[in-house]
Amino acid sequence: xxxxxxxxxxxxxxxxxxxxxxxxxxxxxxxxxxxxxxxxxxxxxxxxxxxxxxxxxxxxxxxxxxxxxxxxxxxxxxxxxxxxxxxxxxxxxxxxxxxxxxxxxxxxxxxxxxxxxxxxxxxxxxxxxxxxxxxxxxxxxxxxxxxxxxxxxxxxxxxxxxxxxxxxxxxxxxxxxxxxxxxxxxxxxxxxxxxxxxxxxxxxxxxxxxxxxxxxxxxxxxxxxxxxxxxxxxxxxxxxxxxxxxxxxxxxxxxxxxxxxxxxxxxxxxxxxxxxxxxxxxxxx
Numbered sequence: 117x118x119x120x121x122x123x124x125x126x127x128x129x130x131x132x133x134x135x136x137x138x139x140x141x142x143x144x145x146x147x148x149x150x151x152x153x154x155x156x157x158x159x160x161x162x163x164x165x166x167x168x169x170x171x172x173x174x175x176x177x178x179x180x181x182x183x184x185x186x187x188x189x190x191x192x193x194x195x196x197x198x199x200x201x202x203x204x205x206x207x208x209x210x211x212x213x214x215x216x217x218x219x220x221x222x223x224x225x226x227x228x229x230x231x232x233x234x235x236x237x238x239x240x241x242x243x244x245x246x247x248x249x250x251x252x253x254x255x256x257x258x259x260x261x262x263x264x265x266x267x268x269x270x271x272x273x274x275x276x277x278x279x280x281x282x283x284x285x286x287x288x289x290x291x292x293x294x295x296x297x298x299x300x301x302x303x304x305x306x307x308x309x310x311x312x313x314x315x316x317x318x319x320x321x322x323x324x325x326x327x328x329x330x331x332x333x334x335x336x337x338x339x340x341x342x343x344x345x346x347x348x349x350x351x352x353x354x355x356x357x358x359x360x361x362x363x364x365x366x367x368x369x370x371x372x373x374x375x376x377x378x379x380x381x382x383x384x385x386x387x388x389x390x391x392x393x394x395x396x397x398x399x400x401x
Contacts, residue, residue, distance in 0.1 A: 117182045120148070122195040122219040122303055123211065125271075126202025128261065129233040130225035131288045136197040138296050141312060144305040146191035148184040150174050153196055155181040156211045157204035171200070178214070193303040203261045208274040220275060221299060225285035226399050227262030227385070228377045232369045234258050249373050262381060265388035282392060 124132050124139075133151070140147035158173045175181045188194050201207040202222055211218060225233075235251055235258065238244035244251055252259055261267075271280060281302045288295045292313045300307040382400060389396040 117178075118185045118188055118194065119182055119215060120185060120194045120196050120218065121215070122193055122221065123201065123215075124195065124197040124199070124221045124223070125207070126199040126222055127224055127230065127264065127267075128199045128203070129230050129237065130199070130223040130285045132197050132199045132223055134288065134292070135221070135223060135296075135299070138292070138311045138313065139193075139195065139299070142193075142300070142305060142309050144191055144309075145193045145195065145303070146185065146188040148196035149187065150184055151196075152198050152200070153181060153184060154198045154200050156207040156214070157198065157200050159206055162206075193305050195303075202264075202267050202271075205270075208271050212274050217279070218275075219279055219281065219303065220271065221281045221283065221302070222264075222268065222271075223283050223285055223288065224264050224388075227264065227381045228369065228374060228399075230262050230285075231259050231377065232366070234261075236366050249370060252373060252377070259377065259380060263384040265384045265391060268388070268391070284394070286398070 124135055126132065136147060136151055139145050153175045154173050155175045155178075158176050160176075175184065184196065185194055201211070231252060232248070235244065235248055238251070246254070268282070281299065283295055283299065293310065296311065296313075297307040300309065378400065385396050385399045
């Protein structure tokens with residue numbers, strides 16, 4: 117049974133799709149053909165994640181999970197991407213028990229921009245029709261999931277710091293190649309390889325709502341997980357490109373909402389800033 121030796125565990129809407137796309141091009145890296153298997157977040161006794169009413173778990177047993185990596189041959193880094201892990205209360209310990217030496221990568225995004233992006237994703241899926249002010253007040257989990265310091269503490273309590281790599285979405289957007297090579301060094305693979313750095317999983321407001329909701333529901337469906345391996349990657353990339361062209365920039369977040377969220381996140385951002393040793397002053401505005 118072959119299992120992964122690294123996992124990209126989040127965060128949601130923070131560039132994990134792009135990172136998956138870059139990594140799977142590397143000749144020394146094997147990525148699960150099923151993105152977001154979410155195996156270690158699966159708990160049959162718990163309700164589905166309210167942040168995504170359509171959330172499902174493609175694999176629920178260790179045998180099914182291991183089968184995702186049957187295609188690995190000579191690759192030295194074997195991984196998967198499941199951004200829900202960072203917010204799962206059970207994932208850290210479950211991963212530790214199964215993969216004690218695993219390497220973990222977390223990508224973090226400006227928490228206000230992340231929450232706003234999650235809101236627009238729900239709108240695109242047809243799962244949200246409330247104004248953003250109301251939605252981010254009543255669906256508090258969408259906001260709470262951006263308290264990264266509080267989330268990461270649990271992972272550092274379970275794993276050694278040397279097993280964890282934290283990157284920032286801002287850095288990935290500004291200079292993806294530098295971040296990619298940094299990740300390659302963390303994974304002990306060739307850090308001179310240059311992948312196609314096309315942006316994946318673009319977000320925003322929909323130009324054509326009917327077309328957009330069809331794409332979004334397909335992307336998050338069980339059907340897509342089942343048929344993806346049957347279609348050439350080039351065809352899947354064309355579908356993704358068509359999806360991306362249907363987005364436009366959403367309107368600016370209302371000032372009152374931004375001010376409320378700044379106050380909500382301020383303490384967590386300051387704690388994270390000291391913990392990571394990074395200047396996160398841009399996240400306080």
